[in-house]
Amino acid sequence: MKQWKKLSALSMVAVLACGSLLTGCGGSKETGSSTPATSPEAGGAAAGSDLRIEIVAKGFQHDFWQAVLKGSKKAEEEFGVKTNFVGPEGEGAIATQVEQLNNAINKGPNAICLAALDTSAALDAIVGAQSKNIPIIGFDSGVPGAPEGAVKANAATDNYAAGALAAEKMYEAIKDKVTDPAQPVRIGVVSQEANSDSIVQRTAGFIDKMTELVGEDKSQVEGHDKFNRKADGAKVVMEVRIPAEVTDNAGKTEALTLLNKADLIAIYGSNEFAAKCIINANEGLNKLGQDKVIAVGFDSGALQIDAIKNGVFYGSVTQDPVSIGYNAVRLAVAAAKGEAVEDVDTGCLWYNADNMEDENVAPCLYQ
Numbered sequence: 001m002k003q004w005k006k007l008s009a010l011s012m013v014a015v016l017a018c019g020s021l022l023t024g025c026g027g028s029k030e031t032g033s034s035t036p037a038t039s040p041e042a043g044g045a046a047a048g049s050d051l052r053i054e055i056v057a058k059g060f061q062h063d064f065w066q067a068v069l070k071g072s073k074k075a076e077e078e079f080g081v082k083t084n085f086v087g088p089e090g091e092g093a094i095a096t097q098v099e100q101l102n103n104a105i106n107k108g109p110n111a112i113c114l115a116a117l118d119t120s121a122a123l124d125a126i127v128g129a130q131s132k133n134i135p136i137i138g139f140d141s142g143v144p145g146a147p148e149g150a151v152k153a154n155a156a157t158d159n160y161a162a163g164a165l166a167a168e169k170m171y172e173a174i175k176d177k178v179t180d181p182a183q184p185v186r187i188g189v190v191s192q193e194a195n196s197d198s199i200v201q202r203t204a205g206f207i208d209k210m211t212e213l214v215g216e217d218k219s220q221v222e223g224h225d226k227f228n229r230k231a232d233g234a235k236v237v238m239e240v241r242i243p244a245e246v247t248d249n250a251g252k253t254e255a256l257t258l259l260n261k262a263d264l265i266a267i268y269g270s271n272e273f274a275a276k277c278i279i280n281a282n283e284g285l286n287k288l289g290q291d292k293v294i295a296v297g298f299d300s301g302a303l304q305i306d307a308i309k310n311g312v313f314y315g316s317v318t319q320d321p322v323s324i325g326y327n328a329v330r331l332a333v334a335a336a337k338g339e340a341v342e343d344v345d346t347g348c349l350w351y352n353a354d355n356m357e358d359e360n361v362a363p364c365l366y367q
Helices: 063-079 094-106 123-131 159-178 197-214 248-259 272-282 302-309 321-336
Strands: 028-034 052-056 082-088 111-114 136-139 151-156 185-190 219-222 236-241 264-269 294-298 315-319 348-351
Touching: 052 094, 052 321, 063 082, 063 321, 082 094, 094 111, 094 123, 111 321, 123 136, 136 321, 151 321, 159 185, 159 197, 159 264, 159 294, 159 315, 159 348, 185 197, 185 248, 185 272, 197 219, 197 236, 236 248, 248 264, 248 272, 264 272, 272 294, 272 302, 294 302, 302 315
Parallel strands: 052 082, 052 111, 111 136, 136 151, 185 236, 185 264, 219 236, 264 294, 294 315
Antiparallel strands: 028 082, 315 348
16 A cells, blocks of 8 residues: 555654643634834844734635634733734635635745745745745645745644544544455545645555555545545455545535445535534434444534534644744744744644543634
8 A cells, every 4th residue: 555654653743732831722804913022032022123024824714724813912012023914715715725825925024924826826926035035834734845945934733644543543433344354345535636745645644544554455445536446355445535625615616525325424524614514414314323324523613613523523633823823933033034944833632522521632622
């Protein structure tokens, strides 16, 4: 089996969570403000610093991005810099994001934080920033495939390991059903898209780990060329469904396709969007829950949290979006000053109805 990425220290994923560098977890839209430097711990930033950081996110509408914004504002205040946060309404608006990135570059900021929807589409802009010596800090999915030296560091979740964690937790609930089943059984995967590196890695990490747990000769993958893998006689089938466009209706249609299959025993949504689509598709079907189809999600948000509280979802993996926003700005400030910076793993954590109110989990669950 072709591995997407080697897992390293997966057992540490759950405990790396919630940002060791951040106490706790803490059309287009844009926000911006100027905050004077008042903190003596502001990373060496002088009082009255004129550093300006432009932040270009992948979206603005999901609760996840609002939590990233919250983290960026925490760093803005702590380091005494000016930040401006923009993002397209939806994560399919590549052209809009490229325009926002060009606008950010034209402002001549000291640094840019970027979560690219499509690096190839933004390549000219990235090269332009590099020619102007504007350091770029990647965050969330980062800027995969960017020219060498353009991106100084990334603040992001290890998405492959996080997807693997989701598979491990799901396997605990379905082990008996996937261990030498008499009849074929199906595990559904709803993935928002096949272009975003973060989504692809979460999907690949989940598939690879579940394959390892079930057995490479006992499982196969179908539904999308990027993930397909045949195994003669395999009775555990993982089916990947990716909507043609990133809309609620398109995502719900893919989730419904899976939920209506009689052999479905479990389903995974690789981000907040996918989890919402699964929850909405289940309305009126009542297929999810204990002793039914086991559902595991990713990220959080009010709808997903309620589904876990009510027993509709078995649990989910959350990133630490506040830490992502905070560390992106922290790295950008350092890069703007010419300081050496390194990638930061902002962590992930499994949560369910039993632990979601724990002090180390609750701050990671944005509403």
